[in-house]
Amino acid sequence: MPARASQPYAADLKLESCRLEDFEVGRVLGTGSFGRVSLARHRGTGLVCAIKALSKAHIISHLRSERDILRQLDHPLLVRMHGCCQDEQCVYFVMEYVPGGEFFSHLKNKGKLSEEAARLYAGEVLLMFDYLHTQDIVYRDLKPENLLLDAAGHLKLTDFGFAKAIGAKRTYTLCGTPDYLAPEIILNKGHGKAVDWWALGVLIYEMLAGYPPFLDDDPLSTYKKILKGVLTFPPHLSVTARDLIRKLLQVDLSKRYGCLAGGVNDIRSHPWFRPLDFAALKMRTLQAPIRRHQQL
Incomplete structure (x- = not known):
């Protein structure tokens, strides 16, 4: 219709x-x-x-x-x-109704994004998670399929089937997409809001590389790679992008960005995000890289 x-x-x-x-x-x-x-x-x-x-x-x-x-x-x-x-x-x-369709489809057609485009979309996901976490909600299911593009090409987060109100508590449900699962979810040791920051690191990597960082043919092998936390980067990724991804994909929670004393500000103030005007992003005055009617 x-x-x-x-x-x-x-x-x-x-x-x-x-x-x-x-x-x-x-x-x-x-x-x-x-x-x-x-x-x-x-x-x-x-x-x-x-x-x-x-x-x-x-x-x-x-x-x-x-x-x-x-x-x-x-x-x-x-x-x-x-x-x-x-x-x-x-x-x-x-x-x-969000008319632009799944971000996944656009990303698949393009293969990968420029750092400028990935930065803006990563910034929007950061704002989403910052808001959810202030509401004491952990999302737990970030992936390109759960991001939609509005008519102006900006992201909207959908599908809250795995989201949970947890406050400062931990939850133990195994849920999410294998490529985006944080180590603490796989180990079933209890997890909290930190899993969303891990997933942001995976998304940034996938937007820039065209594939997730722990990709393998079967979920078990993917889990093993996640638990080891060993990262390899395509040569075209910038030094600052690699550094932020490493800081988000820390197996050790005491070292993971978003979980430290500076909280979300540690991520927002990272050099990779420096070119992004977060105030303008929040006001939705920045032009999105992907337009609804444009072919990527």
Whole structure:
């Protein structure tokens, strides 16, 4: 179902109560192990949105946790939930529609990004995690597939199925994508917000190299590489990029950037980020490297 150009995306619109019948449901945007996401339009307001259908066969507490986290969040770099409804089979999350598609697809088409482009997108992920962590939420599932591009080419984080409100506590659930798992998740020793900073290091590497740093043919071999923490870099990566990646991909939590006394400021003030104007990035006044209608 094509979205009319005149229809608002209205990220801040809240639907306090709604039914599935209130929506005109169109084409499927994506599917996964947890459900199906479809493009839709609210009949009453004309709101273009994405509806995530989740089977009730899943653990109800898991759905409630994701719903409660989505209701709590309010940030321009995070996909928002407008409302939710249900029928006998499914729970439906009515989500903000982000028209630019998955960052993964753009990255795959391009192969890799310039350091300037990767820096801006890494900065946006840093702002996402900084906000989530101030809300005492750990995300735990960063990967290019969970980053969407808006119409201006900026990132939005989606899929909070593995996100968890933890405060200062640790959690022990094994979850996430193998290439992006932090060592402490693999070892099941308990983990916290530090796993998100590890994942940021993996993302920066993948954006610059075109593949993740611990890539292997099977997950077990990937896990072994992660636990060893041995990094090799393509020759085109700058000295400052290598240094930041090493500091984020520290197996030892006491040495990992984001976990030290300086917190997120250690990452933000690193020389690799020096050319990036974080104030302008936060205000969304910087031009994004990827445009929705451009071919990479």
